[in-house]
Structure formats: structure tokens, C-alpha cells
Amino acid sequence: MVQGQRKGVQVRNLTWTPFASPKPLLKQLTFTVEPGERVLLIGPSGSGKSTLLRAIAGVLQETESGDLLGEIEADSAGLLLQDPNDSLASDTIYREVAFGLENAGVGQPEMRTRVSAAVNSVALNKPLGHASKDLSGGEMQRMAFAGVLAMNPELLLLDEPTSMLDPDSADSVRSAVSIDLEREGSTLIVVEHRFEAWLPIVNRILVLNGDGELVFDGEPNAIIQNHADSLESLGLWLPGLSAPKPKKIELGEPASGQLKILTGASGAGKTTELKRRLNTDSLAKIIPTEIGYVPQQAELTIIGNTVFETASMTAKLVAKQLGLSEVNAIEHTRKLLESLNLSHLENANPYEISGGEQRRLAVATALAHGPTALYLDEPTVGQDRESWAAILGVILSARDSGVQVTVATHDADLIRFADEITVIKPSSSISVKDDVPQVSGLAIFLAPIMLLIGSMGVTSVSRGLMTLAVLFASAAILGTRGFRIARPKVLIPALLGVASIGFSNWYLSEGANPITGLVAAMRVATFVFPGVLLATQLRPIPLGDQLGQSLRLPARPVVAAVAAMQRIESLLGLWSELRFIHSIRGLSIGNTPWMRVSEFSRMVFALLIQAIRGAAVMAVAMNSRGFSAGRRGSKRTWAEPPKRGRLDWLVLGLSAIAAAAPFLIR
Amino acid sequence: MNTSNSNQKIFAWRGIDLLTSAVLAVALGVAFWGFDVFVYPIVGLATAGFPPLGGLATGVWILPAVAGMLLVRRPGAAIFVEVIAANVELALGNSWGVTVLVSGLLQAAGVEIVFALFRYRRFGFAVAAIAGALSAVFEIVGYELNAYYADYSPVFKIVLVICAIVSGAAVSGGLGSLLIRGLAKTGVLNAFSVGREARAK
Numbered sequence: 001m002v003q004g005q006r007k008g009v010q011v012r013n014l015t016w017t018p019f020a021s022p023k024p025l026l027k028q029l030t031f032t033v034e035p036g037e038r039v040l041l042i043g044p045s046g047s048g049k050s051t052l053l054r055a056i057a058g059v060l061q062e063t064e065s066g067d068l069l070g071e072i073e074a075d076s077a078g079l080l081l082q083d084p085n086d087s088l089a090s091d092t093i094y095r096e097v098a099f100g101l102e103n104a105g106v107g108q109p110e111m112r113t114r115v116s117a118a119v120n121s122v123a124l125n126k127p128l129g130h131a132s133k134d135l136s137g138g139e140m141q142r143m144a145f146a147g148v149l150a151m152n153p154e155l156l157l158l159d160e161p162t163s164m165l166d167p168d169s170a171d172s173v174r175s176a177v178s179i180d181l182e183r184e185g186s187t188l189i190v191v192e193h194r195f196e197a198w199l200p201i202v203n204r205i206l207v208l209n210g211d212g213e214l215v216f217d218g219e220p221n222a223i224i225q226n227h228a229d230s231l232e233s234l235g236l237w238l239p240g241l242s243a244p245k246p247k248k249i250e251l252g253e254p255a256s257g258q259l260k261i262l263t264g265a266s267g268a269g270k271t272t273e274l275k276r277r278l279n280t281d282s283l284a285k286i287i288p289t290e291i292g293y294v295p296q297q298a299e300l301t302i303i304g305n306t307v308f309e310t311a312s313m314t315a316k317l318v319a320k321q322l323g324l325s326e327v328n329a330i331e332h333t334r335k336l337l338e339s340l341n342l343s344h345l346e347n348a349n350p351y352e353i354s355g356g357e358q359r360r361l362a363v364a365t366a367l368a369h370g371p372t373a374l375y376l377d378e379p380t381v382g383q384d385r386e387s388w389a390a391i392l393g394v395i396l397s398a399r400d401s402g403v404q405v406t407v408a409t410h411d412a413d414l415i416r417f418a419d420e421i422t423v424i425k426p427s428s429s430i431s432v433k434d435d436v437p438q439v440s441g442l443a444i445f446l447a448p449i450m451l452l453i454g455s456m457g458v459t460s461v462s463r464g465l466m467t468l469a470v471l472f473a474s475a476a477i478l479g480t481r482g483f484r485i486a487r488p489k490v491l492i493p494a495l496l497g498v499a500s501i502g503f504s505n506w507y508l509s510e511g512a513n514p515i516t517g518l519v520a521a522m523r524v525a526t527f528v529f530p531g532v533l534l535a536t537q538l539r540p541i542p543l544g545d546q547l548g549q550s551l552r553l554p555a556r557p558v559v560a561a562v563a564a565m566q567r568i569e570s571l572l573g574l575w576s577e578l579r580f581i582h583s584i585r586g587l588s589i590g591n592t593p594w595m596r597v598s599e600f601s602r603m604v605f606a607l608l609i610q611a612i613r614g615a616a617v618m619a620v621a622m623n624s625r626g627f628s629a630g631r632r633g634s635k636r637t638w639a640e641p642p643k644r645g646r647l648d649w650l651v652l653g654l655s656a657i658a659a660a661a662p663f664l665i666r
Numbered sequence: 667m668n669t670s671n672s673n674q675k676i677f678a679w680r681g682i683d684l685l686t687s688a689v690l691a692v693a694l695g696v697a698f699w700g701f702d703v704f705v706y707p708i709v710g711l712a713t714a715g716f717p718p719l720g721g722l723a724t725g726v727w728i729l730p731a732v733a734g735m736l737l738v739r740r741p742g743a744a745i746f747v748e749v750i751a752a753n754v755e756l757a758l759g760n761s762w763g764v765t766v767l768v769s770g771l772l773q774a775a776g777v778e779i780v781f782a783l784f785r786y787r788r789f790g791f792a793v794a795a796i797a798g799a800l801s802a803v804f805e806i807v808g809y810e811l812n813a814y815y816a817d818y819s820p821v822f823k824i825v826l827v828i829c830a831i832v833s834g835a836a837v838s839g840g841l842g843s844l845l846i847r848g849l850a851k852t853g854v855l856n857a858f859s860v861g862r863e864a865r866a867k
Contacts, residue, residue, distance in 0.1 A: 018856070019856045019861075019862060019865065020853070020856065020862075020865045020866075062680060062681060062682060063681075063682050063857060064856070064857055065856045065857045065858075065861070065862060349852065349853060351852045351853055351854060352853050444764060445764055445767060447764075448763055448764035448765055449764070449765070449768065452765050452768065452813065455813070456812070487759075489759075490759045493759065493760060493761040494761050494762070494763065496761065497761035497762060501814050501815075504815070504818070505814075505815065505816070505817040505818065508718070508815075508817075508818045508819060508822040509817040509818060509819055510819040516817045517817070519817075520814075520815075520816065520817050523816075524813065524814060527763065527765055527813075528761070528762055528763050528765070529763070530763065531762065531763020531764035531765050532759075532760070532761075532762075532763040532764075533763075534763070534764060535756040535757070535759075535760075535763055535764055538753070538756055538757055540753075556679070556681075556684055557679070557684055557688075557746060560681075560684035560685050560687075560688040561688050561691075561746070561749075561750050561753075563685065563688070564685065564688035564689045564691065564692045564750060565688075565692060565750070565753065565754065565757070567689060567692055568692055568695070568696065568754060568757060568758070571692060571693055571696045572696055572699075575696055575697075575700055600700065600701065603697075603700065604697045604700070604845075605845075605848060605849070607693055607696065607697060608690065608693050608694075608697075608845070608849060609849065609852060609854050611689050611690065611692070611693035612686055612689065612690065612693075612849065612854045612855065613854055614689060615682070615685045615686040615688075615689035615690070616682065616686065616854075616857065618685050618689070619681050619682040619685045619686070622681060622685065623681045623682075627681050628680065628681040
């Protein structure tokens with residue numbers, strides 16, 4: 001890129017008011033960033049830093065609704081988000097990094113060069129075919145950064161890129177950033193709460209206040225020295241300033257509890273270990289509500305329409321079970337909310353408060369019903385100083401009133417208060433990419449559909465036997481060619497389904513003829529069993545490649561569908577996490593049908609909310625790499641050609657024979 | 667500058683339309699799997715004695731198509747969401763194998779036709795219920811009566827169709843509408859017309 005053509009960033013009178021919000025989140029912002037400048041953007045949580053980055057990246061209006069006033073001009077930007085999991089669009093390192101290039105219509109030869117170059121420049125020493133999900137936190141974030149770099153952006157926008165990482169992983173990400181800055185002379189705007197380690201890299205600081213106004217702008221040292229008091233009063237983590245004193249809070253009679261800390265590198269398994277301890281805690285099994293739990297995704301604990309309802313629900317339930325009045329429960333909840341600086345939000349919609357506020361709400365929620373053991377996963381991430389002191393205060397006062405507290409964290413200031421520290425070492429996991437399916441997408445669909453058509457010919461017992469015989473022979477042939485049934489259990493529902501068809505067609509047919517039922521069962525069996533077996537071969541990525549390239553279906557819907565299908569596992573995990581949280585909050589499955597249905601509805605609702613919020617962040621991550629509508633000129637390319645399954649033609653051929661079989665005899 | 671009207675060009679899907687509806691489909695697929703664990707044992711017991719009553723469950727499988735349409739309000743939304751949900755069902759294991767895709771396409775077609783007749787401008791309870799009902803007719807008459815229940819006597823066929831229509835209207839149309847409205851009220855759908863309408867009231 002030629003320096004002279006670049007314009008940096010120009011923001012004039014920018015005001016953003018989110019839909020249904022009474023006041024603007026960003027207010028009358030005006031500033032210019034020259035090409036090559038490196039800017040640190042700081043401000044208390046909720047000051048609109050992320051929103052500003054999204055606006056500069058040009059994805060704000062594509063993903064959120066609201067009123068945007070003013071003007072923004074910016075060079076081509078690459079946006080890196082806090083959690084690299086949100087950016088995942090595919091399965092391997094190669095395809096993740098290539099995603100933006102596919103959207104830009106880059107051809108495969110050039111794509112290979114640019115992907116390798118980007119991966120090398122972030123020092124990610126893994127094969128390009130490595131499964132992206134099996135990377136550690138720091139590696140995954142560097143992979144996401146490589147995906148940004150591959151597009152040769154002139155402007156790097158980094159949104160808390162290291163806040164979820166342990167110190168070493170954070171270093172690795174920062175050094176990847178500074179190497180690129182040295183080499184390319186890109187412009188940088190980085191947002192980070194704990195920003196000390198970025199100071200050697202940046203040469204300018206912008207400070208937003210809680211009202212989304214630009215309050216300071218200048219050279220880093222000057223800003224920090226001249227405005228230390230104002231910055232501290234905004235709750236910012238100034239370098240050299242020691243962690244604040246935990247807030248003094250009293251939650252109950254003094255008793256001896258313990259604070260146990262689990263720490264270790266990002267991705268080493270802190271969360272897994274915390275959950276293991278939680279699950280083996282005997283109390284969790286006997287009296288679930290004796291446990292309090294703050295998950296890493298704190299918003300999962302939200303139940304109900306207001307902050308107060310969420311925090312007090314379990315406390316009220318427990319009081320009711322013990323036959324006590326709700327007054328104490330309500331008072332205790334209020335006290336916790338006040339301690340955590342949430343009193344003013346009691347009636348707010350819990351889904352619309354900031355992430356930091358949701359985390360504090362989760363802490364209040366976990367303690368409101370007076371549990372005897374408390375488990376917290378990264379409770380201090382993204383908190384400003386005042387909130388940090390409040391959370392620490394609540395944790396310590398819980399301990400001092402006899403609660404056994406276990407915390408998974410990489411926050412050094414929090415670790416200092418531990419009574420016991422366990423360092424989790426990463427277990428060397430062997431990562432194997434999903435086995436290549438033997439039968440690929442289109443054959444998986446076409447074969448059973450041929451059999452469905454053929455099944456119309458199964459009108460007598462002899463025709464049914466003939467077809468089933470051909471199918472058994474086919475299965476045997478496929479078996480000799482290496483086709484294996486991975487999970488024979490998948491056949492059980494199909495077996496039940498076929499049996500019920502046979503049964504009902506027998507006694508609901510005219511004259512209740514058992515032969516009729518038998519023929520119906522055979523007819524259905526000819527397409528159901530092969531269909532169920534072939535479905536086990538279904539893999540979203542190869543299917544997407546075939547649909548997009550071989551069938552030339554519109555690329556963007558295919559890509560969106562594949563990216564969403566890749567999320568099945570994480571959504572299943574979310575479902576069981578929700579179930580667990582609900583159970584320790586006293587919302588049991590219950591025995592009556594009504595209780596079951598109502599708990600099921602609550603679960604579905606909570607799952608959908610999380611899924612939709614996840615989709616919005618995915619949209620930010622994917623749109624910032626060119627996945628948005630309206631760029632009709634360039635045609636999207638694909639990182640890899642479609643792969644046919646080894647047994648595709650054989651399966652199709654055998655299915656054709658089986659489909660014809662019933663018509664061959666009288 | 668008001669950017670709220672995402673529906674000006676109903677054929678031009680935004681990135682967030684595609685991703686949110688696709689993820690909604692996958693999440694509903696996961697919820698179905700949960701339904702099998704939590705609720706279906708009750709429904710299954712209740713209808714085991716008289717299979718045509720099983721038609722009352724038809725609306726559950728149509729719900730993604732209706733919910734998808736109510737969410738993005740664009741032609742093709744029902745097909746897109748229903749086909750993905752069917753694929754999730756396949757991936758998690760189901761009774762009927764790949765032919766659920768045939769069902770899915772038929773069901774989605776029923777929903778698309780009704781919303782198209784209202785020119786993709788009306789998304790109230792009534793239209794959703796009609797869409798669910800037509801979809802159920804497509805599924806039962808176009809598919810299940812041929813593939814699964816060809817030998818039922820006419821009376822039982824009619825009972826099955828009626829049960830399915832009721833379920834299509836009430837479960838997919840009614841519950842589908844309630845679900846999307848409920849989500850809209852929490853604010854997570856603010857990027858969509860349905861979300862803004864719910865919050866504007």
C-alpha cells in the first residue's frame with residue numbers, strides 16, 4: 001500500500017443512539033487518526049468503546065439497530081474481537097484464515113500464499129489443516145488475527161484482544177501485533193481494560209467517559225501523568241497503581257471459609273477443573289441450592305424480566321421451601337445488589353445491562369440464596385476498578401462468613417488473596433481432524449430419496465423381501481469396502497418408528513389386515529434404515545463445499561448454514577450448562593407434566609436468547625471480513641474444492657438397484 | 667438517518683439475517699433434541715394408543731419454518747430455517763433418516779405460500795396460524811399419507827389430517843408467534859423489524 005493514499009480515520013460529530021435507548025451511547029465524537037498512528041482507546045465499561053470500533057469498521061449498522069449521526073471515513077479495516085470463538089466460520093486453521101479472502105473473491109493459488117504468510121507472521125506453529133477448535137486460547141486468538149492480516153488491512157481495530165488470555169498468551173498476541181505494525185506501518189486502534197502492556201506499542205491515548213464523550217486525547221505519558229486523578233475516578237486501571245482494596249462488606253456471622261484458586265494458561269482446562277469440582281461436590285447432588293455458581297458466560301444465569309427478579313428468584317424459592325417469609329431473602333438480595341453497585345439497575349432488563357454489570361449480577365445471584373459453597377469462573381474479567389473492588393469484597397466476605405469459595409482465574413491481583421492455589425497444566429490433547437466421511441453430502445441425500453421413490457413399488461410381501469434382500473446385499477458390499485456404522489445405537493429410533501408404522505397400518509387399515517401392516521413396515525424400512533445410516537456420514541463443511549461449488553447454490557446462505565451447523569456442539573454444551581445452572585437455582589425438571597413443560601420452555605427461551613446473541617457477534621466477526629450483503633461485483637470463491645466421498649458412486653449405484661428392485665418382480 | 671427499516675429490500679438478505687436465522691434453526695434443532703428427552707415421553711405415552719393423535723405433534727416440526735419467517739420476514743426464510751433444522755435433526759439422530767429433508771421442504775413450502783399470498787407484509791397470529799395449517803396439510807397429504815400411512819382407512823386418515831391442522835395452526839403458528847414475540851421483548855431482536863415493533867409498543 002502506498003502511504004500517500006491512506007487517510008487513516010476521520011470521525012466527525014459521531015453520535016450513536018441504540019434503538020430504544022433513552023440516551024446516546026456515543027456522543028458528539030470528533031477526532032482524526034493519522035495513517036500509521038497507534039492509538040489506545042480506553043474508558044469505563046459501557047462507555048461505547050467496542051461500539052466505536054464497530055462503527056469505524058463499518059459493521060455497526062449491519063448488525064445493530066439505532067440512530068447514527070455524523071460522519072466516519074476510514075481505511076480498509078480489520079477487526080479482531082475479544083473471544084476468537086465468536087469468529088469461527090469453518091473447521092481448520094487454513095479455512096478460518098482464508099475466510100475473508102473467499103469473501104473477497106481471491107483465487108485459490110493466491111489464497112494459499114496469503115494464508116501461509118499470515119499464519120507465519122503470527123508465529124502460529126501448527127499445520128494449516130489443524131482443527132481450529134483444538135487450539136489454546138492464545139493460539140486461537142493469533143489464528144483469528146492471521147485471518148484479519150490475510151486481508152491486508154490498512155487499519156487494525158482490536159477489541160480487548162487479550163483480556164481473556166493468561167499473561168504468556170497475551171504476550172504472544174501482542175508481539176504478533178507489534179511485528180505486523182513494524183512491518184506494514186498499519187494504523188492501530190486497540191481497546192483494552194488492563195492496558196499497561198500496550199503502552200510500549202501505542203503513541204496516543206483516547207479516553208471516553210461513561211457518557212460516551214471523548215474527554216482526553218494525547219500522548220500516553222502526558223495523559224497518564226496529567227490526568228491521573230480523573231482517570232482513576234473513571235475506574236481505569238492505571239499503570240503503577242496497585243489493585244484497589246476490596247470493598248468492606250459483611251454478609252453474615254464470621255465463620256471460617258476458604259478461598260481456593262485454580263489458575264493456569266488459557267485453554268489449559270481451568271473451567272473444566274472448576275466444573276469437575278462443582279460436579280463432585282456432594283452438596284450439588286443432594287441439595288443443589290447449597291451451591292452458588294458464576295459461569296464464564298455470566299449472562300446464562302439470567303432468569304426473569306428484571307435484575308432484581310434474576311437475583312432474588314432462588315432466594316425466594318429456598319425461603320418458600322423452608323417455610324420462611326420472603327422478607328429476609330429480599331433484604332439479603334438488595335444488600336448484595338447494593339454491595340455490587342447494581343442498586344440503580346434493580347428494575348432494568350437484565351439482558352440489556354453491560355457485560356460487566358451482568359457479571360456482577362451473576363455474583364449477586366449466586367450468593368443471594370445463601371449457599372455454603374461458591375464457584376466462580378473468571379469473575380473479574382472486564383471490570384473497572386470500583387467494580388473489581390466490589391466483587392473482591394463480596395468474595396472475601398462470603399469466605400469470611402464460612403462459604404467455601406473456588407475461583408478459576410488468571411487475574412494476578414485476585415490470586416494474591418488465595419488460601420490455596422492450584423496451577424492447572426494443559427493436558428497434551430491429541431488433535432485429529434474429523435475423519436473424512438466415506439460418503440459425502442449429495443450422495444447422502446440422493447440415495448435415500450431414490451429409495452423413497454422406489455418404496456412406492458413395495459406393494460406386496462414378496463416385493464418387500466426382494467428390496468430388503470438387495471439392501472442387505474448392498475450393505476454387505478459396502479462393508480467389504482470399509483463402510484462402518486460408527487454408532488449402531490442410531491438405528492434404535494428408526495426401529496421403533498418402523499415398528500409403529502407397521503403396527504398402526506395394521507390395526508387402522510380397513511379390515512385390520514396384518515399383511516397390510518407388514519408390507520407398510522417393509523416399505524418404510526427400505527428408505528428409513530439406509531437414510532439413518534447415511535446420516536451418520538453428514539459433515540457440514542464438505543456438504544457446504546458441494547452445495548456451493550458443485551450445485552452452485554448461492555454462496556452466502558450456504559456459508560451461514562455451515563457456520564451455524566458448526567455450532568451444534570457448542571449449543572449442546574450450552575443446553576447442558578443451562579440445565580445445570582437451572583438445577584442449582586432450584587428450577588428442577590419436576591415430576592408433573594406441567595412442571596416439565598414450563599422448565600422446558602424456560603430452557604428453550606434461554607438457549608435461543610444466547611444463540612441469537614452469539615449470532616449477532618458472529619455477524620460482526622464475519623461481516624468485518626466481508627461477509628455482508630450488497631457486494632455483488634465480486635464473486636465469492638472457496639478455499640478448497642469439494643471433496644467427494646470414496647464410496648459416493650457405489651452408494652448411488654447400489655441405491656439405484658435397490659430402488660428398482662420392487663418393480664422387477666410381480 | 668434512520669436505519670431501522672431492514673425490510674425495504676426483502677430479497678436482499680443481510681449478513682445478520684442469514685446468520686441469526688441459521689443459528690436459530692440450529693438452536694431449535696438442539697431444543698427438539700431436548701424435547702425428546704424432557705417432554706416427548708409424555709406426549710408419546712399419550713398418543714401411543716391411537717397413532718393418528720400423533721398428528722398433534724406435527725406443529726412442533728413446522729415451528730422452525732414459521733419462527734424463521736416471523737424473524738427475518740423475507741422470501742425463503744421458512745425454507746432456509748426448516749432445512750437447516752432438519753439437518754441438525756439428522757446430525758443428532760432421528761427416526762426417519764434423510765427423508766426428513768423431504769418433509770422439511772414440503773412443510774416450508776406451505777409456510778412460504780401463505781406468507782407470499784400476504785405479500786410478505788403481514789406477520790400476525792392469524793397469518794402464522796394459516797401458514798402452520800397449510801404446512802401441516804402439505805406434510806400429511808403430500809408426504810406422510812403416501813410414505814407412512816398409506817393403508818389407514820379413510821376415517822383414520824381424516825382424523826390424522828385434522829389433528830395435524832390443529833397442531834400446525836396452534837403449535838407452529840401460535841407458539842411460534844409467541845416465541846418470536848417473547849424473544850423480541852428481551853431486546854435481542856432489535857436488529858430486526860419484529861424486534862423494533864415489539865419494543866416500540
